[in-house]
Structures are given as structure tokens and as C-alpha cells.
Amino acid sequence: MTDRIEADYLIETAEDPSKAAQVMAGEQSSGTFVSVPGEDAPGVRVARARVERLEVVGEAERPSLPGATPGRPVLARATLSWPLSNMGPSLPNLQATVAGNLFELRAFSGLKLLDLRLPRAFADRNPGPRWGIKGTRRLTGVAAGPLIGTIIKPSVGLSPEETADLVRTLVEAGIDFIKDDELQADGPHCPFPDRVRAVMRVIRDHADRTGKKVMFAFNLTGEVDEMRARHDLVLAEGGTAVMASMHSVGLTGMLALARHTQLPIHAHRNGWGSVGRHPNHGISYVAWSKLWRLAGADHLHVNGLANKFCEDDESVIASARSLLTPLWEDAPMVTMPVFSSGQTIRQAAGTWAALGTDDLIHAAGGGILAHPQGPKAGVESLREAWAAAKAGEDIANHAAHSPALAGALEAYR
């Protein structure tokens, strides 16, 4: 444990990589391009970022991005460090230091923030996930196994009553978790308060009859005062989760919500592909998600195996593993990974094999609603697929005892 912030980068540069790393360190701390008065002040020398490690790891075939110093670039891993006293344990200001102007430096034809290690002071200052896995299991009453979840589809266009009708189908099917689509917030055809009231009526009725209260993450993304008021309504209606789009609210917005909330925050990553998809530029999920865990995300999307998007399985599993890895021993700030996107019974075994845990939400849309025997069989088939995976049993063998799973194996090939 030190009082320095460390950040690992992949850099792509046609310059001398060690000089290029020094340019980064200068730009992101006390450096200037021309000599100015004051640069020898004692505080300035202390504030200077250090290049802790630098290792050339290969060559790039060509520059990933234009505008850089010409030449064939090498790829290197660089670790920089800063004294905590440069900005204190403030997440928004940390971001400006570790992921600020440096993406535009001419020395680099690509620069990706790979990982972050932070002084323990960040845990004291920031809320972190206050529910996480344990709290989510407690609120949903799902003591073991993955939470089987789904997303309201069509994404946008349903009225509050149509949404509530779909929720009725889903809660009767035995689902554990439902979320709004990120496109559905507070549009005039589906106002947030009306949706919450209509949906919670269904969820409360179902809980009264069965004892099972399904968790619904209402998308309250908006301005700070709106989010607080929407949260308060969800709480008053007996709801057990809220959802916000991280790229829309920013770290400052998420912190404002986290300081206020009495409910778990389901954090939606839409927009992540704009900064995280390029292999040699931007911000890795592993580094990026640490900021959001500290800011209060209880659930974080990681995509899913064999998803409908462009991300490969290795990256999905690396993301989920990082969320399940403690940030500090005495302040783990573990966030529950949410697997979604084209998910069916087909991904249970692979997800279990890669992670060795089912402390996660497995969300399927068509994988539940399009089950030929209906949504109840859809939910059941997912649970059976996970049971088979955990027992180390072949899914086809397991299906011999489960018509729902057998039906799913037919339907989802």
C-alpha cells in the first residue's frame, strides 16, 4: 500500500518509447513544453509523475490513429505513478489525471489505459457498492444460483400498462430480476412515475401472493434532482433497484446518486464501445469499471459469452473476473456482473467454467420469452442449464429430466 496512484498503459509510438512515456508523465503532472518560472518549486518536484516501468512488447503493423509522429510504431506497456496529493481521492479529478489530455498526445498513435491501482484513501472517500452481491441476494431472496434476469423488450414504445402486463408475465414465469432498457427513461409516452406505479403494483401483488419480490431496475437516468426524486418514488412504491447509464450521468452524476440512494444501483454501460472497443486506444473495461465500482455501482454490465455484439469471450470473462476481484482486502467493493446480450441456456456452462461462481445476473430476452413452452419454461430452462453446469453434467443428459431444458435445447441452437 503506497500513497501513489499507479496506472498501466498500452502505448503505441514511433518515438523512443521511454522518451514518449516521459512526455506522458510530464503532460499529466507538472511538465511544461517550454521552461517556465516556478517549475523548480519544491511542490512541483513532488507532484511530478514517474515512469515506474516500461516494456516494449511488440510492433504495430501500422499506426492505429492519425496525427502521430510518423514512423512504424512499437507497442509498449508503461506504468506511471502520481502522488495522491496531486488530486486527493476524488474520482472525477483522478479521471482527468489518468485519462485526460494524454489521448491526444502526438507521441502516440494509440494509447490505452489498461489498469489502475489506487491508494486505500479512495475507499474511505467514495461510497462503493453498498449492496453488491450479498445485498442483491438478500433483497431478491435468491440465496444460491445465478439471478435469472431479463430486459423489457421492445426497448421503447410500450405504455406503462403494456410494460406492467409484460412484467406480470415475467414474474409469473418465476424471474428474479427485470430491468428497463436503457432507451426507456421518462419519455412522454411512458412517464417514469406511471411506469413505476404500474409495474410495482404487479410486483407487490405477486410478492403478496408468493413471498417472492422480483427486483426491477428502473432506469432513472437524468439530471441529479430528477434522479433523486425518481429514486424516492421507487423506494416509496416498494421497489428494490434503480438503474443509470454511466456515460450519461458521468462519475459526478453517479456519485450524487450513490450518496442519495437506499437501493442498489444497476449500472448500464451503453456508450462503452466508444472508449473501450479499440484494442490500442481508449480505456479498458478493467480500469474503467474500477472507477464506477468506487462511485457506487452495485451491478455492472459485462456483455455475455457469444454475445450479439463485437466483444470476444475472453474479454467478457476478463471483465467479469475483474469485477469479482477485491479492490482492497478490507474494502473489496465487489460488484455483481450482469451477463446479457443474446443469452440462452447455451452460455451457462461456459460462463460457469470460466468463472467458477454464479454470483451474477444472467439476463436473457428471447432466451426466455421465445421459449416454445412459454416464459416459465424459459426461466426454468436457464436454471436447469446452470444446475447442470455446476454439477458438471452434460446439458443434453440433464435435459432428459427437464422438459423445459429439452425444449430450450431444441429452440436455441
Add this chain to the structure above:
Amino acid sequence: MTDRIEADYLIETAEDPSKAAQVMAGEQSSGTFVSVPGEDAPGVRVARARVERLEVVGEAERPSLPGATPGRPVLARATLSWPLSNMGPSLPNLQATVAGNLFELRAFSGLKLLDLRLPRAFADRNPGPRWGIKGTRRLTGVAAGPLIGTIIKPSVGLSPEETADLVRTLVEAGIDFIKDDELQADGPHCPFPDRVRAVMRVIRDHADRTGKKVMFAFNLTGEVDEMRARHDLVLAEGGTAVMASMHSVGLTGMLALARHTQLPIHAHRNGWGSVGRHPNHGISYVAWSKLWRLAGADHLHVNGLANKFCEDDESVIASARSLLTPLWEDAPMVTMPVFSSGQTIRQAAGTWAALGTDDLIHAAGGGILAHPQGPKAGVESLREAWAAAKAGEDIANHAAHSPALAGALEAYR
């Protein structure tokens, strides 16, 4: 004027571009990958995004990003539209629609949001820049010509008193505008309140003696309550501007500040390179800055001609022009462009020639402080360079009557 949101994209796809555009439209509105109940509900049909235009504009040599459908991609410009009723005039929710999951779609090896056209309702709902150019000129007393500005350097490490000493030098040099570096916020060695008090003492003293109140943009980036309290302190100390890092505070954080502020907001773009630098992926400055203008940015960084970063001059000028172009005729929401990064007297003529206006802040660091005759000559030389440019006079001829400009021509080659 319609009630539809329109967004232009550059797409890179090895699929049939018109089918790929339909996938985008579906993903970002009411589409689902498998047939689900409810997709024929009347509201859902209304909510569907439309592909308004599609034009193939070329071929890409290779896919910009991995994970996409294989093949040699074409480049196309696609315009999509959505009904305003999908999300209402909420900027955070607009972002999730026009710049959300679509960056991860497998159909695309690159996807860049190029521009946005929004219904007038966004102007009614959002604060926009309340000071902009006119308010900034009024507060600084600079009725004509560019505001000559600078940035506190070294970026981080100076104590409050050392910062105030530098400010004394700068205000005595005749500067109009000073900003904190984005790395300097509220670290323990330079606490925000101490810095504001020390700096404002100097600025008030100078104003009392000369009548000229220099605008200092204090970087108050942080949590919402911190930003509001810091703003109130700046206001109480007689300050005339605050600064926030856009990527750190998010649209939600910026809106919270804009709803509270009684001072212009200097919006810092650090981190923009993570989403804006790739020519075929992410978000263009033109589209991105419209969101921040609506959210309340009075000043926006555009980099500068011949800057020390990777951006070319054409892009810098396109950014500045877009900020100066009204969003709506009766709600222009024009934001003052801030030119910075390696700026000296050398960039005045080119900037004037490209823009035809000096409604801007021209910020130089070494271009002022490293002037051989001192900072006062540094400021004067920049004003003279602009005067020459506006008069259509050659800078060397003009320097015959200005020793400060002559010195600058010697020093900055």
C-alpha cells in the same frame, strides 16, 4: 423544425450497408433480435427509429476495429431519426439513444457520430450557455479583440501562494483570462478554498487599482455538492468564472452545475481524445460539443492551430466554427471557443483568416511567459499579432512599430 431527432453517422461495415443501418435503427429504438410479444403495439411502431438517408462514400482499406463481421468494409454516411417522444428533451437520455450500445454492434468495424439536429424542445428544457461571448466580454471588460488568456503552469504542484504570485505577474502583464490547469483541483497541497482566496486577493487588488478585473476560471471539478460549494466561494470572493472537466462530471454533473451557477462555465475537454480522435469511430467534436453547449458550457476548448497535440488545423477550425454556429435561430446557444496548446503570435493570422472573428479566447503559456522581454510584452505581442491579422497587415511589417511583437517574432519561430 420537426419533432424528430436526427443524427448523422459515418459507418464502416462489411455487411450490406442498408441492412446494417437498419440494425442500428432497431438496436437504438424498438428493435429486438428475436420476435417478442408486444412488438406490434401501436406505441412501439411509432417509437421505431428510421434510416432517413444512406450514402456509400468509399471503401476502407481494412477494418478499423476488430470483432466485426469479416470482409472488406465500405464507408457510408447514414442519417437516423427518432421521435422526440422516445426520451423527451433530456440530454443524458439523448446520449444513450444516439451514442449508446451502437458502438459495439458487430455489423460495424467503425461507427462515428458526426452530427446531431435536435428539436427546439431541447432549448426550452436545457440551460445552454447563459454568458457565452457577450457575457464573457461584459465580465472581463474586453469589448473587442480576442481575450488573451493563459493557463497556470506548472500544472500542479504550486501552493496557493505560489499560484497567487504567478497570477500577480500575469495580471500585471495585462492578461484578460487565466485558468487553472485541469490537473489542479482540490489536492491537499493546494486546497481549492485557499487557492481561490489567495488568487482573488490579487485579482481584486489589481481591479481596484486599474479597473480591470481579470477572469480566472477556477477548476471546481468534483462531486455535485463540492462543485456548488466551490462555486459559491468563488462568487463570494468576487470571482467571475468556474471550470469543470466535461468527461469527469458527465452531462448530469454539468447540468447540475449549470442549474446552480451564477458564473460562466469554462468547459475543459480533457479525455476527448478517447472518444473523438479516431476518424471512423466514436463521437465527432461537432456532435459532442452540441450536447455540452445545451448543458451549459460558456467556453469550450477547441485545441489550437499548429498545436502540440495530434489534431490537424482543419479539425480545429471545424470545431470552432461549429461552436459559433447557432443551434437554433431564436436560441443560438453559441459558446466561446478557447484556443490553446502551444499557441504563440504565430497562430493569430491563421485563426483570424479561418474564422473571420475574434470572439474567442486565445490562450498561450510559453507564448506569454517565455517572451524575452517578459510577460507584459508577451501579452502585448499577442494583441499586436491579432491587430495585424485583422488589418490584413504582414506580421513582420507590423512588428516594425511594436518592439514586443518584434521580440516575439525572434523568440517563437
